[in-house]
Amino acid sequence: MKKTKQEIVADYRRSAILDAARTVFARRGFAGGILDEIAQEAGIAKGTLYLYFKGKEELYKAVLDHDMRTLRQSTLNRVDAAATLREKIAAFTLVRLQNGDARREFFRIMDQEQQNLTMTRTQYSDWVREPVEHLAAAIAEAVSRGEIRDVPAEKVAWNIADITRGAIQRRLMGRSSGTVEEESDYLTGFVWAALEKSPAP
Amino acid sequence: MKKTKQEIVADYRRSAILDAARTVFARRGFAGGILDEIAQEAGIAKGTLYLYFKGKEELYKAVLDHDMRTLRQSTLNRVDAAATLREKIAAFTLVRLQNGDARREFFRIMDQEQQNLTMTRTQYSDWVREPVEHLAAAIAEAVSRGEIRDVPAEKVAWNIADITRGAIQRRLMGRSSGTVEEESDYLTGFVWAALEKSPAP
Amino acid sequence: MKKTKQEIVADYRRSAILDAARTVFARRGFAGGILDEIAQEAGIAKGTLYLYFKGKEELYKAVLDHDMRTLRQSTLNRVDAAATLREKIAAFTLVRLQNGDARREFFRIMDQEQQNLTMTRTQYSDWVREPVEHLAAAIAEAVSRGEIRDVPAEKVAWNIADITRGAIQRRLMGRSSGTVEEESDYLTGFVWAALEKSPAP
Amino acid sequence: MKKTKQEIVADYRRSAILDAARTVFARRGFAGGILDEIAQEAGIAKGTLYLYFKGKEELYKAVLDHDMRTLRQSTLNRVDAAATLREKIAAFTLVRLQNGDARREFFRIMDQEQQNLTMTRTQYSDWVREPVEHLAAAIAEAVSRGEIRDVPAEKVAWNIADITRGAIQRRLMGRSSGTVEEESDYLTGFVWAALEKSPAP
DNA sequence: TATGAATGAGTCTTCATTCAT
DNA sequence: CATGAATGAAGACTCATTCAT
Secondary structure (H helix, E strand, O other): OOOOHHHHHHHHHHHHHHHHHHHHHHHHHHHHOOHHHHHHHHOOOHHHHHHHOOOHHHHHHHHHHHHHHHHHHHHHHHHHHOOOHHHHHHHHHHHHHHHHHHOHHHHHHHHHHHHHHHHOOOHHHHHHHHHHHHHHHHHHHHHHOOOOOOOOHHHHHHHHHHHHHHHHHHHHOOOOOOOHHHHHHHHHHHHHHHHOOOOOO | OOOOHHHHHHHHHHHHHHHHHHHHHHHHHHHHOOHHHHHHHHOOOHHHHHHHOOOHHHHHHHHHHHHHHHHHHHHHHHHHHOOOHHHHHHHHHHHHHHHHHHOHHHHHHHHHHHHHHHHOOOHHHHHHHHHHHHHHHHHHHHHHOOOOOOOOHHHHHHHHHHHHHHHHHHHHOOOOOOOHHHHHHHHHHHHHHHHOOOOOO | OOOOHHHHHHHHHHHHHHHHHHHHHHHHHHHHOOHHHHHHHHOOOHHHHHHHOOOHHHHHHHHHHHHHHHHHHHHHHHHHHOOOHHHHHHHHHHHHHHHHHHOHHHHHHHHHHHHHHHHOOOHHHHHHHHHHHHHHHHHHHHHHOOOOOOOOHHHHHHHHHHHHHHHHHHHHOOOOOOOHHHHHHHHHHHHHHHHOOOOOO | OOOOHHHHHHHHHHHHHHHHHHHHHHHHHHHHOOHHHHHHHHOOOHHHHHHHOOOHHHHHHHHHHHHHHHHHHHHHHHHHHOOOHHHHHHHHHHHHHHHHHHOHHHHHHHHHHHHHHHHOOOHHHHHHHHHHHHHHHHHHHHHHOOOOOOOOHHHHHHHHHHHHHHHHHHHHOOOOOOOHHHHHHHHHHHHHHHHOOOOOO
């Protein structure tokens, strides 16, 4: 159960490299990212990179993989744990905003990838879709229970993802003040207004 | 006033190069885009590129410049021409969707740039912002006229831009069927539901 | 029919590169050969190599290909043109010795390859074998005509190739004086003594 | 006189490394041979190599040294022990063929070196030459005793070495069947035929 | 003006060697 | 002694840019 000293160092190195790679790839994209720079940022020699990753491509994928897996999992956890639809929407927007604040670089990379994800039907594209589809399912259910207006659930779920993404981007650009909670509240309120049934006359 | 044959050829070349560059940069990004490939796609020799553009960077900027200018202008025209707020929103989403369908490559590039635009406060960032702000102004006015709920106009305008962008992306991925008009109608309806005042009891 | 100036330059470059590559690969072998060095030796920039050859491997193969093809062809021509067996043997040894003197580097490379040729049954291995087998056929014929002793033709043909190779190597090492003609005469005499029928008693 | 356990282990290691190095260098040549691979093949860690050999070069030389010394010694022993010239020639070819079969890798390496040996007048070149010169001396003697035709002894001795080498190579390539004894008999017979005096008429 | 061959700076990758454990 | 992680020099290859024709 206990990790050897070796393993601890290796784990630390690995994650230092991933951090450095995330930063550099976010700055310059995949093609523009320079391994020398990543090594320097990670505080190791260039050759050491190759002890941990087979090459540039694998390193890039490792970053995406790790971060998307994390984002997907934390989003799913929070959304599924929420009881009501409104809470689920709030949870979705909040966890994304928090993630965006904490890991700006990753969000940059993911944004760059958005299109590529579209093209090649990779595992990543599933990881992006899955949380949105949980939201969609909750919406569909709420519709069928007559809780909200009759809206196309999947479309709406993607709309939620879209406005959340936009909000994160503007925060990353520094063009948005306020806490993530306030932002999440606003977004949830906006969406909810669009879903709510008009009060009976 | 009349263009010489020289000028006609030059204009034609220039735009052939821009088209080729748009295609290639969309496929591979800026760093990954190869001038050889662009020249080939444009049907000219590599050296000729340098007669029309100072270098890779300038060529890239020229593409962005041209296309963003166009997009900005057509969006402004249509939004400003619309009379009511609902019509303005419909106009915004529609013109964007049309553009997205017609010029997928440019949209891919713009998506990649979104972040960079954020960082360097360039002219582009203004061109992205301007149409959104026209929308925001219209929303603010509608609020002050009591036509719609009291919402933060700028935030809502960006939300509209965000869901439109998402819709375009999903269309480009082939994950969305239907005409652009239907899509625009849906988006407008969704937003409008969020803005509408509850009918008085 | 006439070559353009471009083609002349290209041909010249190509053969300058081949010459440089032959020299360098002979000095250091394939793995040890440095492209930078080849480029310098050829008087061109490193990048230019890649305009003429796809990469290190292809360049190496091009050298082998060109030189083995030449050696094979000139050996075949001279051997086949000779009338008697003795003349064929003399022709074989002479043409090889001449080639060895003229193109020492190539002989070094071919020697290094000898083993590889053995392993992978490539085209090269055929090119090495073919001239030897012409010799073998002539020997077999002479045997059947009762002109020489009854010897295993193919073995003897290879023996001739072997002693010729050895002679060339020692010449390249500078350990052998005399003209190639004298050397050829000696070798032919040696072999012929082994083949000759004892004069009838 | 007795070896300590330490020394026994060290000797064992050393020879395991030499075996591994022989295999790898034979496969890939000096420049292409990878120390990692040698270490793995020898079942030790890469760093351990440096406890036994100063570096790649020294390791390579150690292989050559050991194997050439052995080959030289066994050839000299057998050739010098033989009584008549014909027996000496038979001994030479046989011991070489046996060695070639038993240690193919070394023969590959020696073949690669042949040329380098030529260039740098090293100790190796003496080790190659010495056995051949014993043969040459025996030939010269036989000539002076009138036992065989008047031939240039040194040349003939090298010819014998050459055809033996060629025979080994073809055996290593699998292109030759039969026992080493048969091969040796054939070679000896061939050479002897070239040396024999024509029976008086 | 148009061309495309030539250039060489910039990158990725490998691997001999070192050294802390 | 033994290990194998870390290093960085060296080398293959790419591609933006230049320039002679």
